[in-house]
Amino acid sequence: MEQLTRRKTREIKIGKVRIGGKFPIAVQSMTKTDTRDTCSTINEIKKLEEVGCEIVRVAIPDEVAAKNLKNIKKEISIPLVGDIHFNYKLALMAIDSGVDKIRINPGNIGEEYKIIEILKAAKSAKIPIRIGINSGSLEKYIYKKRHESSIEVAKKMVSKALSFIRLFEKNKFFDIVLSLKASDTLTTINAYRLLAEKCNYPFHIGITEAGTLLPGTIKSSIGIGILLSEGIGDTIRVSLASSPLNEVRVGYEILKTLKLRKRGVDLIVCPTCGRCEIDIFKIAEEIEKNTLHITKPLKLAVMGCSVNGPGEAKEADLGLAGGKKLGIIFKFGKIIKKVREEDLIKEFLKELRKIY
Amino acid sequence: MEQLTRRKTREIKIGKVRIGGKFPIAVQSMTKTDTRDTCSTINEIKKLEEVGCEIVRVAIPDEVAAKNLKNIKKEISIPLVGDIHFNYKLALMAIDSGVDKIRINPGNIGEEYKIIEILKAAKSAKIPIRIGINSGSLEKYIYKKRHESSIEVAKKMVSKALSFIRLFEKNKFFDIVLSLKASDTLTTINAYRLLAEKCNYPFHIGITEAGTLLPGTIKSSIGIGILLSEGIGDTIRVSLASSPLNEVRVGYEILKTLKLRKRGVDLIVCPTCGRCEIDIFKIAEEIEKNTLHITKPLKLAVMGCSVNGPGEAKEADLGLAGGKKLGIIFKFGKIIKKVREEDLIKEFLKELRKIY
Numbered sequence: 001m002e003q004l005t006r007r008k009t010r011e012i013k014i015g016k017v018r019i020g021g022k023f024p025i026a027v028q029s030m031t032k033t034d035t036r037d038t039c040s041t042i043n044e045i046k047k048l049e050e051v052g053c054e055i056v057r058v059a060i061p062d063e064v065a066a067k068n069l070k071n072i073k074k075e076i077s078i079p080l081v082g083d084i085h086f087n088y089k090l091a092l093m094a095i096d097s098g099v100d101k102i103r104i105n106p107g108n109i110g111e112e113y114k115i116i117e118i119l120k121a122a123k124s125a126k127i128p129i130r131i132g133i134n135s136g137s138l139e140k141y142i143y144k145k146r147h148e149s150s151i152e153v154a155k156k157m158v159s160k161a162l163s164f165i166r167l168f169e170k171n172k173f174f175d176i177v178l179s180l181k182a183s184d185t186l187t188t189i190n191a192y193r194l195l196a197e198k199c200n201y202p203f204h205i206g207i208t209e210a211g212t213l214l215p216g217t218i219k220s221s222i223g224i225g226i227l228l229s230e231g232i233g234d235t236i237r238v239s240l241a242s243s244p245l246n247e248v249r250v251g252y253e254i255l256k257t258l259k260l261r262k263r264g265v266d267l268i269v270c271p272t273c274g275r276c277e278i279d280i281f282k283i284a285e286e287i288e289k290n291t292l293h294i295t296k297p298l299k300l301a302v303m304g305c306s307v308n309g310p311g312e313a314k315e316a317d318l319g320l321a322g323g324k325k326l327g328i329i330f331k332f333g334k335i336i337k338k339v340r341e342e343d344l345i346k347e348f349l350k351e352l353r354k355i356y
Numbered sequence: 357m358e359q360l361t362r363r364k365t366r367e368i369k370i371g372k373v374r375i376g377g378k379f380p381i382a383v384q385s386m387t388k389t390d391t392r393d394t395c396s397t398i399n400e401i402k403k404l405e406e407v408g409c410e411i412v413r414v415a416i417p418d419e420v421a422a423k424n425l426k427n428i429k430k431e432i433s434i435p436l437v438g439d440i441h442f443n444y445k446l447a448l449m450a451i452d453s454g455v456d457k458i459r460i461n462p463g464n465i466g467e468e469y470k471i472i473e474i475l476k477a478a479k480s481a482k483i484p485i486r487i488g489i490n491s492g493s494l495e496k497y498i499y500k501k502r503h504e505s506s507i508e509v510a511k512k513m514v515s516k517a518l519s520f521i522r523l524f525e526k527n528k529f530f531d532i533v534l535s536l537k538a539s540d541t542l543t544t545i546n547a548y549r550l551l552a553e554k555c556n557y558p559f560h561i562g563i564t565e566a567g568t569l570l571p572g573t574i575k576s577s578i579g580i581g582i583l584l585s586e587g588i589g590d591t592i593r594v595s596l597a598s599s600p601l602n603e604v605r606v607g608y609e610i611l612k613t614l615k616l617r618k619r620g621v622d623l624i625v626c627p628t629c630g631r632c633e634i635d636i637f638k639i640a641e642e643i644e645k646n647t648l649h650i651t652k653p654l655k656l657a658v659m660g661c662s663v664n665g666p667g668e669a670k671e672a673d674l675g676l677a678g679g680k681k682l683g684i685i686f687k688f689g690k691i692i693k694k695v696r697e698e699d700l701i702k703e704f705l706k707e708l709r710k711i712y
Contacts, residue, residue, distance in 0.1 A: 035630035059630035083629065085663050108663075136664030136671075147671075150615075183624045183657075183668060185613045189585075209624045209659070209668060212644050214573065216625070218609040221574045222581035229545075229582055241625035241640045241658075253574040257541045259506075268539045268565045269572070269597035273439065274391035274415035284597045288568050301539075302597075303565070307441050307464075308492030312539060312565060315492075315503075 006231040009202040012128045012177055015079030015100035017054055019234045020202030025260055026235040027251040028055035029244040035065035042075045044244065049078055052263060053248045055235065057081040057103060066093035073098050088114035095121045103130040106164045119173045128175040131164050133157050134208055135182035153182065154190035161195055176201045181208035185223040192232050202234035209239060216240040217250050228258050262297035268312050269302045276304035278322035278341050286345045296356045317355060320348055362587040365558040368484045368533055371435030371456035373410055375590045376558030381616055382591040383607040384411035385600040391421035398431045400600065405434055408619060409604045411591065413437040413459060422449035429454050444470035451477045459486040462520045475529045484531040487520050489513050490564055491538035509538065510546035517551055532557045537564035541579040548588050558590035565595060572596040573606050584614050618653035624668050625658045632660035634678035634697050642701045652712045673711060676704055
């Protein structure tokens with residue numbers, strides 16, 4: 001699994017970012033501000049850029065929002081994606097405003113000629129379109145009854161996606177990214193697995209409406225994690241009822257866990273038990289808080305006792321193994337100092353500053 | 357994947373709980389209190405029981421702790437597991453104190469006769485033993501150099517596990533549970549996958565020293581999630597540098613996501629975007645806080661707008677779809693009322709109380 005084989009996908013250009021093929025799996029998010037509020041939206045996107053967001057999507061509920069994309073785009077550095085539902089004219093306006101990609105759910109755009117208008121405009125602007133199937137927004141087409149099995153719903157989502165792909169291809173539009181999100185994790189996994197066998201367009205993956213920070217992170221980690229481990233997924237978005245900065249943080253943690261991207265600190269911490277004689281939680285929390293801004297890949301270990309402590313601390317770039325009211329600091333596998341508990345955080349951070 | 361095929365494993369009895377075979381995947385945790393402190397340890401275990409912990413482990417660093425197990429066991433309702441390192445006499449004392457299972461890492465117990473003494477005592481007490489291989493505590497045997505590939509480390513862990521299994525079997529001891537934890541998620545996954553092909557003993561799975569709450573939850577969800585999705589795993593422990601109650605909560609969320617256990621609320625929440633006109637985060641947070649104690653399986657949806665809102669709200673047992681400063685409440689797929697934003701939380705919780 002270390003040399004995980006990625007599904008072979010077509011390369012797609014979203015502004016300056018490329019996805020698909022052998023390009024790194026891009027981390028994206030979506031603003032939670034009102035897109036008509038230029039200042040708040042730009043501020044949120046700038047914060048997202050700082051934490052490593054590589055593509056950002058904004059909702060386009062009306063004409064004011066569609067026109068405002070011009071003002072937003074001027075001030076930001078990452079590709080901007082317009083999210084359109086129901087009204088194809090908003091898609092045309094968004095393209096006119098210079099977005100780098102649009103996302104539509106063709107199922108709620110209406111008559112075919114409207115979809116074809118969007119395809120023409122995107123083609124002449126040379127931007128890709130994501131076909132974003134979402135189990136919640138396609139219930140008229142997808143759901144026959146409540147509580148269908150996840151495999152049944154997945155099959156319906158895939159058949160819907162394939163019909164849209166055929167329409168796009170019939171109109172000579174191949175610059176396609178696909179997503180098949182459901183709030184149910186197994187449905188989502190099944191849908192992507194099925195579609196992966198049927199086309200080579202790159203996939204935007206995620207669990208939709210996954211929930212609040214902790215449960216939403218769990219569903220997203222399992223769903224996105226399983227798909228990525230099977231080589232499926234070219235860009236990811238973690239959907240959380242939480243700050244979009246958390247979506248990006250969780251996204252990178254998922255990719256780091258699977259060794260698909262490197263970014264910032266990997267913090268190994270013992271969960272502590274009756275054996276622990278120093279306050280590991282406090283030390284780990286302080287170190288976490290002080291390392292969130294680091295982008296250089298570093299492995300740190302904060303361990304409580306002599307059972308696994310020295311082993312893990314030696315494996316880390318910088319490690320700490322606790323004893324009775326003291327701790328031993330390891331750097332690149334070698335002991336460098338023994339420190340009293342009260343000085344541990346300070347000394348550890350001092351050593352850390354020397355290596356990042 | 358909905359009818360996921362579990363690996364065929366031997367059934368093992370841990371006090372009143374059975375794992376392996378077709379028994380539900382049990383959720384366990386470990387106390388973080390000093391095992392010599394009877395009152396704190398019992399209190400922590402009672403809180404763990406309340407949130408659904410099914411097996412609890414305590415560290416036994418010395419004789420006082422080993423003897424104190426008697427006092428702890430008297431007051432608790434779930435099986436008690438003793439965790440022993442280095443000193444085989446502590447294992448004998450723990451068995452004498454009436455533990456329901458012991459966990460040892462035979463690699464740090466010393467000479468073979470000491471391990472055999474433990475096997476004899478466990479056999480006569482009719483309790484199982486977990487062979488707990490941990491990459492961090494076996495570095496002398498397992499690691500040849502720093503930064504070996506995850507597949508290499510996994511192979512060494514498995515070969516060590518197999519040698520201990522042979523020793524146990526030679527001594528006619530078959531009441532075995534196995535774990536092969538590493539702080540690296542891919543190493544852990546690879547190790548369990550390899551060992552799954554070589555024996556039919558049940559597995560205790562988890563990522564060791566996974567980290568603080570959020571990153572630790574991500575690594576655990578991916579590692580445990582991937583293994584469970586392949587049918588591997590008979591009991592799980594999420595190792596977090598956080599309250600053990602969070603370990604149990606995360607454990608159940610993982611099992612619920614994969615539809616392997618049912619317990620409490622599944623809260624679908626839209627992540628919100630520029631389309632949202634009510635304060636979804638506040639509503640979701642309040643609902644989350646007020647539903648953590650519910651054990652009846654219920655699907656709730658809190659959605660912001662008309663794109664996916666009505667679809668998801670209809671699928672839920674109780675759902676809420678926001679509009680302009682108001683929300684519509686759905687119950688079992690039908691609209692039951694339209695409520696002003698300021699009354700939404702109260703009305704939603706009122707309806708919820710009627711169904712749990």
